[in-house]
Structures are given as structure tokens and as C-alpha cells.
Amino acid sequence: MQITRRGVIGGAAIGGALVVAWWALPRNYPNPLTAARGEHVLGAWLKVAEDGVVTVAVPQLEMGQGITTLLPQIVAEELGADWRQIAVEPAAAAAAYPNTKLAERWIGLWDPLAAGLSETSDAVLAERFATSKAFTATADGTSLVAYEMPAREAAAAARAVLAMEAAERWGTTWEECEVANGIVSWGDNRATFGELAVGAAEQSPPDPPPLRPEPSSGNLAGNDPDVPDINSPPRIDLPSKVDGSHRFAGDVRLPGMVYAAIRHGPNNGSELTDFDPDGARGISGVVGVVRNKRWLAVAATTWWAADRALQAMVPQFKTDFPVNSDDITARLDTLLSSGDSFKIAETGFGEEAMTRVDMARRYEVNAFHAAPVETASAVARYTDGRLELWIASQAPEQARSAAAKAVGLSIEDVALYPMSAGGSFDARLEHDHAIEVAQIAKELERPVQLTWSRREEVIRSRPSAPVYTLIGAQLAGGDEGGQTSGAIDALKLRVATPPSTHEFGKRLFDNLTPWAAIRETTGQKDALALEGAVPAYELPSVTVRHIPVETGYPTGRVRGNAHIASAFGIESFVDEIAEASGREPLSYRMSMLGSDVRLAACLQRAASLAEWGGGQDQSGQGLACYRIGDPETGGRIACVATARRGEGGLRVARLAAAVDIGRIVNLDIARQQIEGGLLFGLGIALGHSPVMRGGLPESFEYADFGLPKLADCPEVIVDFLPSAARTVDPGELGAAVVSPAIANALFSATGLRLRRLPLLSGGL
Known part of the structure; x- marks a missing residue:
């Protein structure tokens, strides 16, 4: 044509x-x-x-x-x-x-000098960047x-x-x-x-295009015959995922392709020092060994043969600064109280409004892995100065650019074929395996499929940043030394955590190594690393300060990101003030919501779903609410957890959540996302965080993450509130709100106040 x-x-x-x-x-x-x-x-x-x-x-x-x-x-x-x-x-x-909305949110990562000049300039720069860089x-x-x-x-x-x-x-x-x-x-x-x-195809379309009327959420309550139900067609990818025919990078097969396994050293600048090249003698199917400064890879006719050969070669690594969890904890602990800080946010009457501290608590959130079931996998073919990549990537153009640079090609000589990911939780924002498979394919001059073992996934993943938060409140009436009403006059948060989003940005946009990214961002303030630290409540004064902490270990993005720590600290602290002031937790929160009627409606609906009894008399019920995004367009959620202490430890029996995500496109998918987020947050609350010794995790086993099994999953009730607001992604709301709800439920059931995530990291 x-x-x-x-x-x-x-x-x-x-x-x-x-x-x-x-x-x-x-x-x-x-x-x-x-x-x-x-x-x-x-x-x-x-x-x-x-x-x-x-x-x-x-x-x-x-x-x-x-x-x-x-x-x-x-x-x-x-x-x-x-x-x-x-x-x-x-x-x-x-x-x-172009994803201009994400480019605008992340403008401080790819152009920190121009970021924040004005909303208009940020939007214009973001559109130009996203379009020119195919972001x-x-x-x-x-x-x-x-x-x-x-x-x-x-x-x-x-x-x-x-x-x-x-x-x-x-x-x-x-x-x-x-x-x-x-x-x-x-x-x-x-x-x-x-x-x-x-x-x-020969016609010229009208300008502007003739849009149909703005769609609505439809009939959520099911009780209005004049309002049609929300259209929720079945998922397109569901049949192929059920029958196993859905294609992932690990399913790609090319003529002459071999399979590569890889070994890495500790994730903070380690170098390969030695290996036994004769160790793989006698293992059939080995076709090549590729040595890099940072890793060793073996390719064979089967992945199992390649992995056996790697084990037999016994690769050795050295690292100049082996990191231990105890060292990270000590550094966070020291800087939380005495480290220099940057003011990230200030509302109302400002920092000067806080003249005393009537109540203060400290909350700790340890690092945790994204831990998708599917490990990193990619296929590469290098022929005649051109590279082809089959890979699941959340940032495909950045992965393509990094692979091109790794093998000395221009980006125009690299073709990337996007594949689905079997889960990610933000792990596939990283592109180490794209670089590695490209280098292996070029060295061996044949198609290669690289698949990381679970051990390598754990070693090379960048867990979420640890976050230590000190929250202080000035309460109405506290200056008289008597019982306060619990009303918060001023709130101040000091948050000790690495500048993790800037560190991530250096890897993604500048293609720096993890250790170089740490060096480049040490001491920087990072507002995105403290996202959500300004609560949804309308308070006279809120101040948030960031204490940048260099832990020596790379950090990354994991589902929920900063919202996990922000929600845990704020909603636990609010519950503690309510208890100390003799206030019922639900009504206490309602009294502080001001004009946010949408979040108030979520609280009331969640309480109704859970048959909220006030959290008293060892009911085992705990409440939390949270907002992600700005007051006008953000998503809201409230959750009531029912938890009890039993013979096997802590048991969460039920999670009841009410959600407002604006106009809903597909009700079934929205429900799946909230349910999945709640269970992801359950794993963070009750699982195990990685323990580092000498720069390596103590365990590489998936089972040792302590993730909830089917038998551990509580009854989950999710209800959506009708809303005409702009649609909001529901993926992180559930993950953020569930940890404080469970912590508050445990306090209701046992009288124990746990202020560290995972909740059982210090025992029950």
C-alpha cells in the first residue's frame, strides 16, 4: 500500500x-x-x-x-x-x-538540575525526554x-x-x-x-478524534437497575497461562541455541579472582566458558549441565567491603538520632510549631526482596554486528541501551523483543542479565539463553532500602501535664534510609554499576525514598526530614516501595496515640481526616465489612488507612485485620478492605490487584528479611523468605467504593496498608506493640 x-x-x-x-x-x-x-x-x-x-x-x-x-x-x-x-x-x-507521566514523576532521576522549576516545565521536559528516549x-x-x-x-x-x-x-x-x-x-x-x-487505512481521521462520552465505573453496589455493571471481560492472557502455552523468555528456542548458567560474587563490587578451568572435564554438553571481571558463565547444551560445570569450577570472588546486617543496623541506629538531615516536606505552621515532644516512637523496616517466582532470564543472538534480545523488561529501552553499550554497538543495531514476566514486583526494572547475555552471546558467537538460578537472583537482586523512622508528636493539652485529648498539634518525622531512588536512577538512566551508583548518591536527599511520609490526615503542622544513610549494600525498588515504611510508621503511631489518649481508633482517625471524605468513606466501609468492635477487649482487630497520591486524585484504602496469637505463632484470620481507586476500568482485575497487594504485604509483615554476612545473604532458599503459603492466607474481603474520580492503579495500595493493620491487630489481641517489620523478626 x-x-x-x-x-x-x-x-x-x-x-x-x-x-x-x-x-x-x-x-x-x-x-x-x-x-x-x-x-x-x-x-x-x-x-x-x-x-x-x-x-x-x-x-x-x-x-x-x-x-x-x-x-x-x-x-x-x-x-x-x-x-x-x-x-x-x-x-x-x-x-x-512515551510514558510521560512516569518520566515526570522521575524527572529528578534523569535531570535533577531541571526538576522542580515548575509543573509546566516538568511536564514539557518529561514529554520531550520520554518521546526522544522512547521511555x-x-x-x-x-x-x-x-x-x-x-x-x-x-x-x-x-x-x-x-x-x-x-x-x-x-x-x-x-x-x-x-x-x-x-x-x-x-x-x-x-x-x-x-x-x-x-x-x-486510506482515510484521514478527523482532528480531534471523536471520543465517546467519558466512561463511568458502572454499577458497583449491584442495586441500581438503571446503571449497567462494570464491563470486566476475561483476561486475554489467562487461557495461555493456564494451559502452559504462554511464552516467556525462558520458553524461547532458536536454532543452535545453548543454555548458560552464571555465578556472581557479593553484590557490592566483588571481583572474580580464580576458578578451576579443569573442574568441568567429564561433564558432557559444555560448549564454552565466559569470564568477566564480575562473574563467570558456562554455556552447555542443557542448563543443568552448565550449572553442574559451574559448581565444579568453584569460582572464587573477593570484595573490599563485605557488608553485614549488623553493620547496617548500627549505622541506621546511630544516624537516626544524630545524623544530619534534609527537610523533605513541611506543611501548615511549619517546623517551628513544634515546641515540645509529648509522645515519640521509633519504627524500623528491614530490607526485603521482590522475590518473583520467575528468576531473571533472557535470550540473545549476536550475528554480523547486530544483537537481538528476547527479554522481559520494565524499562526496555534502557535495557536495550545497556546491552548495546556492553558489546560495543549503537542502540540502532540492537533489537529487543518484549516478553511477558512471570511476576516482577519491580525486579525487572534492573537489566544486569541483559548485559550479561549479550556479552556471552558475542563471546560464543551463537544464540544463548541465560537463566539465573535462585541463588543468583537472591545475590544480585537489590532489596528495598531499610528504613528507620523516629516520629514525635506535640499533643493538644500536653503542656499542662495532664491527660491529652490526643489531638495532634504538630508532627515531626526523622527518617534514616539510603537515597535509594536516586541510586536506582543512576543505574537505570546512567548505566552505572551498583557500587558506583552508591558513591554518586551518598549524602543526597531523596523525597521519593520518603514518599507517603506526609500523612493523609489534616494536621496543623507536619515536618519530614531525611537522613541519608550509606549502608554499603545496593538497594532497589520493590512493590510498595517507600509506602510500606510510611504506612507502617504513621498508622502504628496514630494507633499508639489513640490508645494512650483513651480514644477509639476508628473515630480518632475520622476526626483528623478533615475534607477527605473519600478516605473517611473507606474507613467506615472497612469497619462495616469487618464488623469492627473498636479493637478492644482482646478482639484481635486492627485498623489502618492510607492514601497514595495527591488529595485530589490519589487512591484510598482502609483495612481491618483480624489476628490472633496461636500455637503456631501469629495467625491472621481475615483482612477486610474498602478501596476507592476512582473510576474502575475492569473490576475483576482491580480486585485481583488489591488481593495480591494485601497478600504481598502479608509476606512482608510476617516473613523474613535477608540477613547479610560478608556481603552475601545467609540463605539463598526461596522457602526461607517465610512467604505465606496457601494454608497461611486469611479470608480476604475487598469492596470498592463508587467514584467518579480519575482512575488510579490499585497495585500498591494493599501492600502498603496491611502491615500496620496487622501490627495493630496483634496489639489488640496480645497487648504487645511490635514496631519492626517483619513483625516477628524479634520473636513474639
Whole structure:
């Protein structure tokens, strides 16, 4: 198909077509979609085949959160397609799919000098950066807020050109045509998408695209016959994941491919010093050994043979600064009380409003791993100065760039084929394995599949940063030395933690090694590392100070991130003030919420679901609430945990949560995300944090993380509140709120106040 006067719509020509964003500022760039035989590209987001199949490009990593259903659902509803005709194609990182919302949130990581000049300048710089760098990263719950409107606009434009083609055939105006269920109709005339696809690709869409009315959340309560239920089509990826046919990087097979295993030293600058090259003699199938300054890899005809050969070679490593958990704890402990701090946030009357401390508590959150079940895996093929990568990456363009640099290629000579991840929890924001598999493939000159063992995953993963928080409050009436009402006049938080997001940013955007990233960021203040430390409550004065701590061990992003520590400290402290002041925990929180009626509604609904009894008389009930995001558009959650001390230790019997995430796109997926977050947080609350000795974890076994098994999972009740607010990602809300709810429940049941996560790290 050739470009015509009407063919400037993206994909109108094979190979050299330009995508034109006709509904926004002029910006042309190559179309990332390619039409197969019988397909016709209608923009950068979708293709229509002559058999009627609509293929939707998804520029976000599917890692279990359901994004390959959510974005196609948005396209299908705006387009007027039947869900049964929808297919999905993972989209390569491209300028057509910039995640400007995430780029703006992370502007301090990729351009710290320009960050914060103004909201307008941040937004403009973020759009330029995300487009020019093909920044499509999947993180921080930005998928819907970043991509819903572009997907709707692309679908609306495609719907218009389909209607235009039909209107030309029928001698009417396209506005009079109806588009629904994959059919364009006008009176008695009907045509399928497939019948119209060839001509539609030649049409020029209207500017702006004709969007349908803003969708609503639908009937959440189930009691209004005039309101339709929320459309929750089944997940597209579910059948293939159930029958085992879904393709991950570990399933890729190429002609002549070999399988590589790898060994790393401690994760803080260790170097390979020695290994026994003759140790693998007699192990059949070994085809090559690749030695790097930091690691040793063996490739063989099977992964098991490669791993056995590595063990037999006994690689030895040295590290100049072996890290121990006791040293990290001592450093955090010392700096929390006496270290220099940076003011991160100040509200109300400011820091000077706090003239005394009537109550103070300290809360500790140890590091924890992301621990996805699927370990890092990637496939690479290096031929004729070009590299191909098959990999699951949350930041594919950054992984592609790092791999290119590692083997001395320009980024244009590297092709990255995005694969799904079998879970991630932010672990796949890192790209070490992309660099390693590229180097191994180049050295061996044949296709290679690299799979990390669980041991290597644990060694090389960057756990969440440890966080020690000292919270002090000035209470109304406390200056008279009598019983206070519990009303908080001023709140101050001192938070000792590494500048973990800046450290992560140096690895992601500057391609620094973990130890170089630590050196570059030592002593920096980091607002994102303290995200959520300003509570949702309307208080006269709140001050948050960050004490940067250099622990000597790399830290990274894990589901929940800073919200885990912020929620645990604040909601535990609020509960302690309520108890000391003789206040009932629910009503005490309600009295401080001010104008946040959405969070208040969540609290009331969670209490109703759990049959809240006030948390008294050893009821075993504990309450917590939390908000992620700003007061206008943030998501809210309240949770009541029921926990008891039994013969086997702490048992959580039930979690009841009420959630407000604005307009809900897919109710089933939203529920899955909240339930998954609650259970992820349960693992953090009751599991085991890694213990470091000499720079290495004491245990490499997955079972030693203490993650909840099926028999440990409580009854989970989740209810969503109707809301017309902007849709919010629900993925981290449950993970954040559950730890303080369980801690407060344990206090209710036993009278023991545990102020450290994991809760049982010091025994019960």
C-alpha cells in the first residue's frame, strides 16, 4: 500500500510510514507497527485484519497485573469492537508510546538540575525526554494514567476512518454511521471491520478524534437497575497461562541455541579472582566458558549441565567491603538520632510549631526482596554486528541501551523483543542479565539463553532500602501535664534510609554499576525514598526530614516501595496515640481526616465489612488507612485485620478492605490487584528479611523468605467504593496498608506493640 493524500495516518505505508499525532502538537516519528499479510495498520496502536481481528499494541510489560487486558479493553470499548475479535501484540519501545507521566514523576532521576522549576516545565521536559528516549517503562502505577487517553484517541480515530470508509460506500456522512460489536451500520447497511479495513487505512481521521462520552465505573453496589455493571471481560492472557502455552523468555528456542548458567560474587563490587578451568572435564554438553571481571558463565547444551560445570569450577570472588546486617543496623541506629538531615516536606505552621515532644516512637523496616517466582532470564543472538534480545523488561529501552553499550554497538543495531514476566514486583526494572547475555552471546558467537538460578537472583537482586523512622508528636493539652485529648498539634518525622531512588536512577538512566551508583548518591536527599511520609490526615503542622544513610549494600525498588515504611510508621503511631489518649481508633482517625471524605468513606466501609468492635477487649482487630497520591486524585484504602496469637505463632484470620481507586476500568482485575497487594504485604509483615554476612545473604532458599503459603492466607474481603474520580492503579495500595493493620491487630489481641517489620523478626 502506498502513501496517498489521505494516508498520513500511521501505518498507511509498509516500512517507511510516519505516525502523525493529529490530535496533539505536531510530531512525526517512525511507525513501530508492521502489518502482516491481510492486516492493515490504523495508527500506532492497532491493526485490523481482513478477517476482522483487531490487534492492539501494548507498550507496557505484562507481569501479572493484567495490562494486556486493560489497554485492549479500553481500545475495544472506544473502537466499538467485540471483545472476541481482540488480540494483543507486545509493542517495542518507541517514540509513539512515551510514558510521560512516569518520566515526570522521575524527572529528578534523569535531570535533577531541571526538576522542580515548575509543573509546566516538568511536564514539557518529561514529554520531550520520554518521546526522544522512547521511555515506555512500566512502574509506579502509571500505566492507565499515561496510556488510557492515547489509547482512546487512537481507537476513536480508527473508529472514525472505518465509519468514513463505510459512509463513502453508502453515500452518507460518517457521523450518521453506528459502530458497535465490530460492525459499522447505517440503516439496513452493515459492514464488518475486516471488510472496511483496506479502504479505512486510506482515510484521514478527523482532528480531534471523536471520543465517546467519558466512561463511568458502572454499577458497583449491584442495586441500581438503571446503571449497567462494570464491563470486566476475561483476561486475554489467562487461557495461555493456564494451559502452559504462554511464552516467556525462558520458553524461547532458536536454532543452535545453548543454555548458560552464571555465578556472581557479593553484590557490592566483588571481583572474580580464580576458578578451576579443569573442574568441568567429564561433564558432557559444555560448549564454552565466559569470564568477566564480575562473574563467570558456562554455556552447555542443557542448563543443568552448565550449572553442574559451574559448581565444579568453584569460582572464587573477593570484595573490599563485605557488608553485614549488623553493620547496617548500627549505622541506621546511630544516624537516626544524630545524623544530619534534609527537610523533605513541611506543611501548615511549619517546623517551628513544634515546641515540645509529648509522645515519640521509633519504627524500623528491614530490607526485603521482590522475590518473583520467575528468576531473571533472557535470550540473545549476536550475528554480523547486530544483537537481538528476547527479554522481559520494565524499562526496555534502557535495557536495550545497556546491552548495546556492553558489546560495543549503537542502540540502532540492537533489537529487543518484549516478553511477558512471570511476576516482577519491580525486579525487572534492573537489566544486569541483559548485559550479561549479550556479552556471552558475542563471546560464543551463537544464540544463548541465560537463566539465573535462585541463588543468583537472591545475590544480585537489590532489596528495598531499610528504613528507620523516629516520629514525635506535640499533643493538644500536653503542656499542662495532664491527660491529652490526643489531638495532634504538630508532627515531626526523622527518617534514616539510603537515597535509594536516586541510586536506582543512576543505574537505570546512567548505566552505572551498583557500587558506583552508591558513591554518586551518598549524602543526597531523596523525597521519593520518603514518599507517603506526609500523612493523609489534616494536621496543623507536619515536618519530614531525611537522613541519608550509606549502608554499603545496593538497594532497589520493590512493590510498595517507600509506602510500606510510611504506612507502617504513621498508622502504628496514630494507633499508639489513640490508645494512650483513651480514644477509639476508628473515630480518632475520622476526626483528623478533615475534607477527605473519600478516605473517611473507606474507613467506615472497612469497619462495616469487618464488623469492627473498636479493637478492644482482646478482639484481635486492627485498623489502618492510607492514601497514595495527591488529595485530589490519589487512591484510598482502609483495612481491618483480624489476628490472633496461636500455637503456631501469629495467625491472621481475615483482612477486610474498602478501596476507592476512582473510576474502575475492569473490576475483576482491580480486585485481583488489591488481593495480591494485601497478600504481598502479608509476606512482608510476617516473613523474613535477608540477613547479610560478608556481603552475601545467609540463605539463598526461596522457602526461607517465610512467604505465606496457601494454608497461611486469611479470608480476604475487598469492596470498592463508587467514584467518579480519575482512575488510579490499585497495585500498591494493599501492600502498603496491611502491615500496620496487622501490627495493630496483634496489639489488640496480645497487648504487645511490635514496631519492626517483619513483625516477628524479634520473636513474639
